[in-house]
Amino acid sequence: MKLTFVSLSLALGLVLTGPVLGAGDNVEINPPAEGSVNREDGLAAWDRIYEVASHPRCANCHTGADNRPMWSGPSYGRARKHGMNVNAGESRIGAEFVLCSTCHAYRENLHDVPHAAPQVAMNWQLAPVEAEWFGKSSEYICNQLRDPERNDGRDYLALAEHLDHDLILHWAWNPGGGREPAPYDLQSHVNDILVWGVAGYPCVND
Amino acid sequence: MEFTVNGEKREADVEYDMPLLWVLRDELGLKGTKYGCGVAQCGACTVHVDGVAVRSCQLAAGEAEGSDITTIEGLGTPETLHAVQEAWVEHQVAQCGYCQSGQIMQAAALLDQDPEPSDEVIDIVMSGNLCRCGTYPRIRAAVHTAAKKLQEA
Amino acid sequence: MGRLRTIGRRSFLIGSAAVMGGVAFGTYMVQAPHDNPLAKDLAEGSATFNPWVLISPEKITLIAPHADKGQGVSSAQAALIAEELDVEFGQFEVSFGKPDPAYWNHAMSEEGLPFKSTDDRWAVERARATMGGALKVMGMQGTGGSTAMADSFHKLREAGAAARETLKLAASNRTGVPVSELKTANAAVQLPDGTEIKYTELAGEAAQIEPVRFVKLRDPSEWRLIGKPMQRLDILGKSTGTLDYGIDVEIEGMVHATICVNPRQGGVMKGYKENGAREMRGVIDIVEITNGVAVVADNTWRAFQAINAIECDWGDAPYPHEQADHWTAIEDSFVEAQLDDEWRNDGDVDAASGEEITAEYRSPYVAHAPMEPLNAIVQVTDARVDIWTGHQMPIILEQQIAALTEHDVENVHFHNQWIGGSFGHRLELDYIKQAAEIANQMRGTPVKMTYTREEDFAHDFPRHIAMGRASGKVADGKVVSMSLDIAAPSVLGSQMSRVGITVPGADAQIPAGSWNNPYALANFRMRSYRAPELAPVSSWRAVGAPGAGFFFDSFLDELIHAAGADPMEERLRLINHKPSRKVLEEVAALSNWGSEMGENQGRGVAFIESFGAPVAEVIEVTQSDAGIKIDKAFVVADVGTVVDPINFENLVMGGAIFGMGHAMNCEITYSDGMAEQSNYHAHEAMRMYQCPEIVIKGLENGHKIRGMGEPTVPPAAPALGNAIFAATGQRIREMPFHKHIDFV
Known part of the structure; x- marks a missing residue:
């Protein structure tokens, strides 16, 4: 089906903007040598990570205990709760009310229709409530992301693996439908995670 | 591709990307499922796929292949109404009625998972189904009536 | 003021009648009945008594010529005939019928006339009759302006009664029993001995008799159907997915098409690149149409895919490309040269003394954005044109398509269909012309053209924009003067220009819902200014009144608050029309007006008369950190006579919800000449979670029957704005309100 999609894209004259890596692409996980990254470079990497984490393509589904996704970004005048009174429930996949997948269906290729429900080849969902990012400061997210209690026990390598495997994350750099992708690209983001981890997970409050 | 639609095996020669909605409407001749927005904003195209409410305008045919699909025509017929449809008739919910296939399918799915939904739950579950005539108060009442019917059945 | 003296320069459709058909009509033409269209192809053994009743040996068919857009008018029309014909629901079929001058709308003239609906002086009634005569000669069948019940109420009961009496005559001829001893019930004539002769059995004999013309209608006390709850005829079909709307109709050999027309409306297409669209799966052809291009395919979605691949080079719009410039054009219209009319000038607003606001x-x-995207099936052959879609103006439709395909109008056949909402969009003809343009290029093949939702938004003719400039004075706890100037483009002018009709005179819809409200304010001036045509606009549910009524009632509320008076009491002090006063009093009682409210809560009232129906609404809201929650709404409306209380309640609630929802969050704005909103995510209106409990009451004090499709829309926005002010102290003077306040 990939081939069909590529040829269709060409036929449609679509220009896929931004990322080199798209949904389903593999990333390379090559961390710098232990001790080779200083705190300053680690913080610089963190700043870029924060730009990604706070971007609407990521933060809109990293919301808090009200279990409400957000709609925000350049195409919205103001940030607002996801329309239609959507509530993902404590399950974070909508099991208590309407499954996210009612609209965000499983799909093998890019759903490149403006304003349609984003879709990837896995179940659409909110991030765990511990990983609340929307509207949070750089310092807050930094401390959350390095806290095994709140990051599902992941070290930087596991975070990078997670970015490699979770296709919903790949979508952020290739969202389709004219949406603004997250900054940088998936590989750069993984590299930044590795740099930040090797530097000892520095946060500004340290 | 093969699908089971309302209990019958159906086949359609369609591309992976064609939304299930258009397979149903233009290939299989099932017109009860409606096109309203094409982007999951209105819910008029709601059907059940393997028992779960799905916006058929968003589900690629290739992903629906092999599934068990129920449309409004399969939920109940004028002669053998589903409890939700009975309630819709009793409350005379419809005005233009164009959104009601989707409303009914979403309500039926809701009552499958929550046999006695509160107004708050109804307001969360049903708010993805747009009605421009403004039948919402009647929909709310009809969902409660349908819940009672199903419990008494 | 000398209203009747100034009629000459008003926007009489009577003027347009002359422009359109060049007709001259005398008393005879106005009084002569139209031919009965059912008589043309009458089968052997069948009888028709008038254009609304057809009885064959097999079945009874009632013709309900008003288009059903969801307002339930098919059932209501049938009920009016059935009431007098003595047939029950289930004993007859209902058909939309074929377009025909015999179905001219008796009531459509009123909204174009410059009179208050509460004005029933003899000369005013004469003008209404004259206007109606013009529409009759034109054979102007149409649905709109909430007129279906007003048009049908007497006419269809008379049709039922005349048919009944003719059937009795046939039974009398057969049995020798005098007509006076015959009774009717359950679609049968009953003889004194209890035997029954079914109407269907009498059809052949009834067809031989000259139909009875004049029959006394039954007293309301004898009504079996009118005023009682009915089960509408379409409810089962609409609850089971088995009722076909226009978009669901299939014609043998049909192909699927969609279009893309310059989103800068009225702009040309300078050229287009197919970009491989012709080679895409299922594509049959790509053809040019006026200002755009169409794809014909074997499946609707494949047509959508291909149209999205095509790249068009669009010409400029014939209106300002940026929204800000539209507003500037409106602002610049408050000048003497663009004064359209002075609708009221009571007392002296300048001389009145008091604190000025x-x-x-x-x-x-x-946008209209009905749930069913616009669509039409057209088949053109050398001999005839057939059109299957839903539309509100069938006669104009057939004339326009005949001109387009160069057929005689007798050979153009429109088959009206169930409509999935209109809100005015199905008064427009573009979508049918576009389908006809495609079908005309592939004669013989039926073409179903369906708009994508995006095309529906891009190519809507939205409700017109408007601005109101208001001033007023308060003194001694009372409102003493009010002046309201409204500037807007003419919606009537824009709409009629697309069917080649020039409308002379002032546009009564610019100030509709303001000057006509029956308030006896000692000093009151109301003027309308006609802005130049901007984006093409069209009648949107309640037309002028949702805008002008919002200005009028919100500002009146401002004055009342400034005076320190109670919003309900001051309105009641000023109102001087009995049924209208009753409406306000009832809504005050229903909402327990004046009772204590919680912290951060507020209630607002609004009263607006439109389409002849006075409506008052009270809305209660609560302010929270997250925004405004609408808690409850109360609606009281007077329609003269309620035909079906269930349908009445549905329409009243639906109108209030429509009014609130669009006031909250809907607007169309233009950038680069194109509407910026492309789908429901950007034009949501109300969703279920925002919908309050709505308590309604219908009154029947007005002396004419009125429609309920539109009049509950206009008071909703000001009632909501007034409630928000009461709860928050924030006065919102611009729709949509969400630009100024959040809603939860």
Whole structure:
């Protein structure tokens, strides 16, 4: 089906903007040598990570205990709760009310229709409530992301693996439908995670 | 591709990307499922796929292949109404009625998972189904009536 | 003021009648009945008594010529005939019928006339009759302006009664029993001995008799159907997915098409690149149409895919490309040269003394966006044209398509269909012309053209924008003067220009819902200014009144608050029309007006008369950190006679919800000449979670029957705005309100 999609894209004259890596692409996980990254470079990497984490393509589904996704970004005048009174429930996949997948269906290729429900080849969902990012400061997210209690026990390598495997994350750099992708690209983001981890997970409050 | 639609095996020669909605409407001749927005904003195209409410305008045919699909025509017929449809008739919910296939399918799915939904739950579950005539108060009442019917059945 | 003296320069459709058909009509033409269209192809053994009743040996068919857009008018029309014909639901079929001058709308003339609906002086009634005569000669069949019940109420009961009496005559001829001893019930004539002769059995004999013409209608006390709850005829079909709307109709050999027309409306297409669209799966052809291009395919979605691949080079729009410039054009229209009319000038607003308040109000473009995207099936052959779709103006439709395909109008056949909402969009003809243009290029093949939702938004003719400039004075706890100037483009002018009709005179819809409200304010001036045509606009549910009524009632509320008076009591002090006063009193009682409210809560009232129906609404809201929650709404409306209380309640609630929802969050804005809103995510209106409990009451004090499709829309926005002010102290003078306040 990939081939069909590529040829269709060409036929449609679509220009896929931004990322080199798209949904389903593999990333390379090559961390710098232990001790080779200083705190300053680690913080610089963190700043870029924060730009990604706070971007609407990521933060809109990293919301808090009200279990409400957000709609925000350049195409919205103001940030607002996801329309239609959507509530993902404590399950974070909508099991208590309407499954996210009612609209965000499983799909093998890019759903490149403006304003349609984003879709990837896995179940659409909110991030765990511990990983609340929307509207949070750089310092807050930094401390959350390095806290095994709140990051599902992941070290930087596991975070990078997670970015490699979770296709919903790949979508952020290739969202389709004219949406603004997250900054940088998936590989750069993984590299930044590795740099930040090797530097000892520095946060500004340290 | 093969699908089971309302209990019958159906086949359609369609591309992976064609939304299930258009397979149903233009290939299989099932017109009860409606096109309203094409982007999951209105819910008029709601059907059940393997028992779960799905916006058929968003589900690629290739992903629906092999599934068990129920449309409004399969939920109940004028002669053998589903409890939700009975309630819709009793409350005379419809005005233009164009959104009601989707409303009914979403309500039926809701009552499958929550046999006695509160107004708050109804307001969360049903708010993805747009009605421009403004039948919402009647929909709310009809969902409660349908819940009672199903419990008494 | 000398209203009747100034009629000459008013916007009489009577003027347009002359422009359109060049008709001259005398008393005879106005009084002569139209031919009965059912008589043309009458089968052997069948009888028709008038254009609404057809009885064959097999079945009874009632013709309900008003288009059913969801307002339930098919059932209501049938009920009026059935009431007198003595047939029950289930004993007859209902058909939309074929377009025919015999179905001219008796009631459509009123909204174009410059009179208050409460004005029933003899000369005014004469003008209404004259206007009606013009529409009759034109054979102007149409649905709109909430007129279906007003048009049908007497006419269809008379049709039923005349048919009944003719059937009795046939039974009398057969049995020798005098007509006076015959009774009717359950679609049968009953003889004194209890035997029954079914109407269907009498059809052949009844067909031989000259139909009875004049029959006394039954007293309301004898009504079996009218005023009682009915089960509408379409409810089962609409609850089971088995009722076909226009978009669901299939014609043998049909192909699927969609179009893309310059989103800068009225702009040309300079050229287009197919970009491989012709080679895409299922594509049959790509053809040019006026200002755009169409794809014909074997499946609707494949047509959508291909149209999205095509790249068009669009010409400029014939209106300002940026929204800000539309507003500037409106602002610049408050000048003497563009004064359209002075609708009221009571007392002297300048001389009145008191504390002065001024304010400026705005009402945006808003889309119709009915749930069923516009569509039409057209088949053109050398001999004839057939059209299957839903439309509100069938006669104009057939004329326009005949001109387009160069057929004689007798050979153009429109088959009206169930409509999935209109809100005015199905008064427009573009979508049918586009389908006809495609079908005309592939004669013989039926073409179903379906708009994508995006095309529906891009190519809507939205509600017109408007601005109101208001000033007023308060003294001694009372409102003493009010002046309201409204500037807007003419919706009537824009709409009629697309069917080649020039409308002379002032546009009564610019100030509709303001000057006509029956308030006896000692000093009251109301003027309308005609802005130049901007984006093409069209009638949107309640037309002028949702904008002008919002300006009027919100500003009146401002004055009342400034005076320190109670919003309900001051309105009641000023109102001077009995049924209208009753409406306000009832809504006050229903909402327990004046009772204590919680912290951060507020209630607002609004009263607006439109389409002849006075409506008052009270809305209660609560302010929270997250925004405004609408808690409850109360609606009281007077329609003269309620035909079906269930349908009445549905329409009243639906109108209030429509009014609130669009006031909250809907607008169309233009950038680069194109509507910026492309789908429901950007034009949501109300969703279920925002919908309050709505308590309604219908009154029947008015002396004429009125329609309920539109009049509950206009008071909703000001009632909501007034409630928000009461709860928060924030006065919102611009729709949509969400630009100024959040809603939860």
